[in-house]
Amino acid sequence: MAKAEKSDEGIIVCREVNKWFGDFHVLRGISVTVQKGEVIVICGPSGSGKSTFIRTINRLEEHQKGDIIVDGIELSNDLRNIDAIRSEVGMVFQQFNLFPHLTVKDNVTLAPIWVRKQRKSEAEALAMQLLERVGIPEQAEKYPGQLSGGQQQRVAIARALAMQPKIMLFDEPTSALDPEMIKEVLDVMKELAETGMTMLVVTHEMGFAREVADRIIFFDYGQLVEENTPENFFNNPEHDRTKLFLSQILH
Amino acid sequence: MKRILIVAFAVLLMVPGLLSSAQGGDTLAAVQARGVLNCGVNGQLPGFSGLESDGSFTGFDVDYCHAVAAAVLGDGDAVEFFPLTAPQRFDVLASGEIDLLIRNTTYTVSRDTDLGNNFAPPTFYDGQGFMVRADSGIGSVADLDGASICVGTGTTTELNLADTFAARGINFEPVVFETTDETFAAYDAGRCDAVTTDLSGLASRRTTLGNPSDHNILSEAISKEPLGPVVRHGDDNWYDIVKWTVYATFFAEEAGITSGNVGSFDRSDPEVDRFLGEISTKFGLDAGAFAAAIGAVGNYGEIYDRNVGPLGIAREGGLNASFQNGGLLYAPPFR
Amino acid sequence: MAEKSKTSIPFWRDIRKLNVLIQIVFVILVIIAGFVLVNNMQTSLDQLGKTFGFEFFQDQSSFAIPPESLEFDRTDPYWYAIVVGLVNTVKVALIGIILATILGTFMGIARLSSNWLISKIAEIYVEIIRNIPLLVQLIFWYFAVFVNLPDARFSIEFFGVFLSNRGLFLPWAFPSETFSIWAIYLGVALIIAIIAYIYRRNQLKRAERPGFPGFTAMGVFMVLAAMTWFFTGPAPLNLEFPVFGRFNFDGGIVLSTEFSALLFGLVIYTGAFISELVRAGIQAVAKGQVEAAKALGLKGSKVLQLVVLPQALRVIVPPLTSQYLNLTKNSSLAVAIGYFDVTRVANTTINQTGHGLEVIIILMACYLTLSLLISMVMNAYNRRIKLVER
Ligand SMILES: Nc1ncnc2c1ncn2[C@@H]1O[C@H](COP(=O)(O)OP(=O)(O)OP(=O)(O)O)[C@@H](O)[C@H]1O
Ligand SMILES: N[C@@H](CCC(=O)N[C@@H](CS)C(=O)NCC(=O)O)C(=O)O
Ligand SMILES: [Mg+2]
Numbered sequence: 001m002a003k004a005e006k007s008d009e010g011i012i013v014c015r016e017v018n019k020w021f022g023d024f025h026v027l028r029g030i031s032v033t034v035q036k037g038e039v040i041v042i043c044g045p046s047g048s049g050k051s052t053f054i055r056t057i058n059r060l061e062e063h064q065k066g067d068i069i070v071d072g073i074e075l076s077n078d079l080r081n082i083d084a085i086r087s088e089v090g091m092v093f094q095q096f097n098l099f100p101h102l103t104v105k106d107n108v109t110l111a112p113i114w115v116r117k118q119r120k121s122e123a124e125a126l127a128m129q130l131l132e133r134v135g136i137p138e139q140a141e142k143y144p145g146q147l148s149g150g151q152q153q154r155v156a157i158a159r160a161l162a163m164q165p166k167i168m169l170f171d172e173p174t175s176a177l178d179p180e181m182i183k184e185v186l187d188v189m190k191e192l193a194e195t196g197m198t199m200l201v202v203t204h205e206m207g208f209a210r211e212v213a214d215r216i217i218f219f220d221y222g223q224l225v226e227e228n229t230p231e232n233f234f235n236n237p238e239h240d241r242t243k244l245f246l247s248q249i250l251h
Numbered sequence: 252m253k254r255i256l257i258v259a260f261a262v263l264l265m266v267p268g269l270l271s272s273a274q275g276g277d278t279l280a281a282v283q284a285r286g287v288l289n290c291g292v293n294g295q296l297p298g299f300s301g302l303e304s305d306g307s308f309t310g311f312d313v314d315y316c317h318a319v320a321a322a323v324l325g326d327g328d329a330v331e332f333f334p335l336t337a338p339q340r341f342d343v344l345a346s347g348e349i350d351l352l353i354r355n356t357t358y359t360v361s362r363d364t365d366l367g368n369n370f371a372p373p374t375f376y377d378g379q380g381f382m383v384r385a386d387s388g389i390g391s392v393a394d395l396d397g398a399s400i401c402v403g404t405g406t407t408t409e410l411n412l413a414d415t416f417a418a419r420g421i422n423f424e425p426v427v428f429e430t431t432d433e434t435f436a437a438y439d440a441g442r443c444d445a446v447t448t449d450l451s452g453l454a455s456r457r458t459t460l461g462n463p464s465d466h467n468i469l470s471e472a473i474s475k476e477p478l479g480p481v482v483r484h485g486d487d488n489w490y491d492i493v494k495w496t497v498y499a500t501f502f503a504e505e506a507g508i509t510s511g512n513v514g515s516f517d518r519s520d521p522e523v524d525r526f527l528g529e530i531s532t533k534f535g536l537d538a539g540a541f542a543a544a545i546g547a548v549g550n551y552g553e554i555y556d557r558n559v560g561p562l563g564i565a566r567e568g569g570l571n572a573s574f575q576n577g578g579l580l581y582a583p584p585f586r
Numbered sequence: 587m588a589e590k591s592k593t594s595i596p597f598w599r600d601i602r603k604l605n606v607l608i609q610i611v612f613v614i615l616v617i618i619a620g621f622v623l624v625n626n627m628q629t630s631l632d633q634l635g636k637t638f639g640f641e642f643f644q645d646q647s648s649f650a651i652p653p654e655s656l657e658f659d660r661t662d663p664y665w666y667a668i669v670v671g672l673v674n675t676v677k678v679a680l681i682g683i684i685l686a687t688i689l690g691t692f693m694g695i696a697r698l699s700s701n702w703l704i705s706k707i708a709e710i711y712v713e714i715i716r717n718i719p720l721l722v723q724l725i726f727w728y729f730a731v732f733v734n735l736p737d738a739r740f741s742i743e744f745f746g747v748f749l750s751n752r753g754l755f756l757p758w759a760f761p762s763e764t765f766s767i768w769a770i771y772l773g774v775a776l777i778i779a780i781i782a783y784i785y786r787r788n789q790l791k792r793a794e795r796p797g798f799p800g801f802t803a804m805g806v807f808m809v810l811a812a813m814t815w816f817f818t819g820p821a822p823l824n825l826e827f828p829v830f831g832r833f834n835f836d837g838g839i840v841l842s843t844e845f846s847a848l849l850f851g852l853v854i855y856t857g858a859f860i861s862e863l864v865r866a867g868i869q870a871v872a873k874g875q876v877e878a879a880k881a882l883g884l885k886g887s888k889v890l891q892l893v894v895l896p897q898a899l900r901v902i903v904p905p906l907t908s909q910y911l912n913l914t915k916n917s918s919l920a921v922a923i924g925y926f927d928v929t930r931v932a933n934t935t936i937n938q939t940g941h942g943l944e945v946i947i948i949l950m951a952c953y954l955t956l957s958l959l960i961s962m963v964m965n966a967y968n969r970r971i972k973l974v975e976r
Binding site: 342396397398399404405414417425426427437444 | 648650659660834843941
């Protein structure tokens with residue numbers, strides 16, 4: 001683990017990241033630096049490469065060119081580095097991806113026990129604490145199939161937090177939810193942001209972006225088109241493409 | 252609704268009658284109505300019942316099917332052959348699928364009683380033997396201690412084998428198959444040190460092996476295997492017809508009647524006259540039915556020489572000679 | 587009756603009455619069918635002068651059965667022949683189920699391999715084997731392969747094992763006179779191992795660590811078994827090697843050509859079907875499950891063990907049960923290649939006694955019992971791994 005890069009350079013550093021799916025160039029030279037405690041919202045049209053980008057950060061997708069350095073660890077083909085990064089980066093998916101064969105509590109304690117080698121009681125205490133934090137301690141013994149979508153996504157957040165990550169990645173966490181459940185998940189995320197967690201959030205929830213984000217990144221055709229503060233992004237976008245996108249998305 | 256139910260009931264009540272009339276009863280009438288005799292044979296035993304390349308069957312057992320067909324239907328070729336394995340044969344006969352079984356089948360008490368069969372007189376007196384590879388150094392049954400022996404299931408052969416080896420206090424490993432072809436294929440491939448069945452069967456099958464002279468048939472016979480036609484219990488007239496058709500081939504040989512001379516044979520002897528003429532009407536057959544049988548396949552000697560002769564099994568001095576020559580073949584009076 | 591009142595429905599339009607009526611009619615039809623069958627059977631038996639009864643099972647069988655698992659003598663009764671056949675069936679089915687499961691699992695995973703060659707080989711195996719009737723395959727393996735192995739005299743030898751057209755001859759450890767003493771030591775060792783298991787389990791529980799107390803117990807047992815071996819004095823087990831005799835090998839144990847070919851054929855055939863189940867089962871686990879597990883930092887083998895397999899098993903086990911049943915029932919094709927399974931023994935018994943009906947009833951009872959046992963075990967297992975419904 002080469003801790004060569006200094007952390008004051010940013011907890012996530014991406015330099016000229018390129019990725020291809022076969023002939024298809026999905027990510028075209030993305031460079032971003034994220035500071036510790038920052039909340040970054042990523043938006044952009046469908047197919048622009050948002051998911052692919054945040055998935056490269058914990059190596060669910062492999063990038064072919066450029067550098068990604070997470071908390072000073074360079075993402076390479078070194079399995080040790082990949083494991084190290086994955087245990088520091090939590091991820092929440094659009095489809096929740098809870099383990100249906102485990103109870104809510106077991107979903108949350110699985111990684112702490114098997115990866116962090118925590119004692120069961122320790123892991124369970126932490127799990128209960130987290131479930132309380134996301135507002136569903138009473139569901140601990142149920143199975144994911146018995147919960148509503150909003151509850152499932154909150155379990156997924158608790159599960160990711162159980163590894164005590166330094167960074168949380170969210171890929172459209174509310175897109176699969178009914179409107180009345182979106183708020184309960186966004187509230188949990190807001191509260192998480194207030195605790196100083198570094199977060200990268202792909203979302204179309206512009207209210208959340210305006211209120212919580214430190215910066216907004218706009219993607220189009222695999223390129224980082226605009227990077228701006230929420231205020232400027234909404235009121236004063238630099239690029240025409242951003243304007244067009246905003247006009248479509250804000251009624 | 253009611254009418255449908257009544258019809259359904261009526262149909263159902265008729266079913267038992269329909270089903271049970273399918274078997275048993277009057278076999279002669281059934282065969283004559285059908286116009287064809289259904290005859291079960293081995294089909295894998297050249298000389299007794301072998302399948303020719305054109306799909307027809309030939310052999311000693313096959314000729315007895317032709318003889319019965321000629322007597323019953325007036326046409327020796329009106330036969331449909333059913334090649335059967337040893338374990339199938341009695342079930343197929345009992346089910347009524349065939350009218351007659353002539354498949355190198357040994358006459359025994361349990362087959363006569365437990366299995367519900369009737370045996371016509373033996374057409375071939377045989378015994379069980381062993382075939383071994385010539386280079387094996389095995390010269391007698393005693394040499395087979397500890398050997399693997401290929402044998403067909405559902406046969407007297409597998410029982411005799413166990414009996415004989417137990418009686419002599421020697422061991423063997425039985426390797427048992429359903430069909431004659433499988434039994435000999437396994438032996439030929441070297442799975443067994445010896446193969447056992449009726450001596451006639453061994454002589455027949457030796458001709459089908461890669462190099463017949465590489466195999467020896469031990470001279471010892473370990474059992475009595477009287478082989479003959481079989482019918483099922485429950486139809487005495489049909490049993491009589493089959494029985495006396497067999498005797499007819501014996502009698503014709505005793506009297507010198509052949510397929511060649513049957514039409515012009517001198518009928519001055521009263522028994523010959525009865526035999527060639529009206530005596531078959533006692534069975535409900537046409538007059539001259541036995542003459543037709545002889546016309547179709549000839550007398551016993553002709554049948555033997557045509558089929559078994561080429562296998563090199565000598566008749567003279569053996570059990571299969573006519574009583575006139577010291578053998579066991581003897582026809583009761585046709586009167 | 588429709589005139590009585592406007593509200594009363596005629597019975598042929600009243601669903602409730604119709605349902606009852608249909609059931610009554612059905613019962614009557616079943617009874618009639620049963621009566622017809624029994625009556626027909628009785629007529630047929632009468633015609634052939636046969637009787638129905640199970641007493642003949644006491645009679646001496648008079649035939650020989652090669653020793654596959656139990657010894658059988660010609661003086662033993664028919665019922666014991668059926669027992670021997672049943673044990674032979676269980677032997678080939680049980681070993682077959684275990685081996686087919688292992689082969690199927692490997693092939694199923696191989697088909698999902700990213701290595702082109704491996705997945706192609708697995709695919710070709712499955713496609714060829716699934717599309718040829720089992721009977722044809724068994725006859726091929728037996729008559730074209732196993733029986734054509736070298737003669738016993740020219741056996742293929744490897745590590746004391748001899749392979750020839752007479753079968754596979756293996757060295758085997760047989761108990762000697764001191765075995766009973768060692769057996770007592772083993773009993774004690776077993777008790778100690780169980781105590782070790784409980785101790786280790788509690789220790790892990792107290793420490794709240796995941797782990798495998800079974801391994802600890804096994805290790806303890808093995809060490810004790812090895813130590814007491816030397817205390818016993820003369821070796822309690824004698825290793826016996828196959829030695830060529832007059833026609834064949836003596837000593838050790840033998841897997842007959844017929845058993846080997848049947849086992850081989852059944853395993854290869856059923857393995858192909860199981861591999862498809864395994865593949866489908868793993869594929870049925872959503873891709874997101876693996877991603878979520880990886881994102882949590884779980885390593886590849888743990889992802890498989892903790893996330894993929896438990897979910898795949900839910901999909902695999904129910905159809906796997908029917909593959910196990912198929913294998914067991916397919917073992918009756920043994921008749922084609924000379925293995926003495928229960929069907930073969932039943933056939934021989936029918937042939938020699940003529941009591942087809944009775945023997946078939948017993949035979950059906952045998953297979954039904956085996957099938958129900960397998961189903962029971964698998965259903966119990968299935969219930970354990972079943973997912974809580976949403
Ligand atoms: N595994 C893959 N193989 C090939 N192409 C892929 C793969 N995954 C994604 N793509 C393509 O890459 C492009 C970017 O996909 P991505 O999922 O990153 O888009 P997105 O910005 O997240 O879109 P959305 O808002 O619809 O989620 C799309 O055109 C998609 O079709
Ligand atoms: N004559 C004996 C044996 C007849 C027999 O079928 N023998 C050999 C052929 S010569 C055979 O067919 N063996 C294998 C089989 O068909 O089962 C009997 O009636 O049982
Ligand atoms: Mg996306």
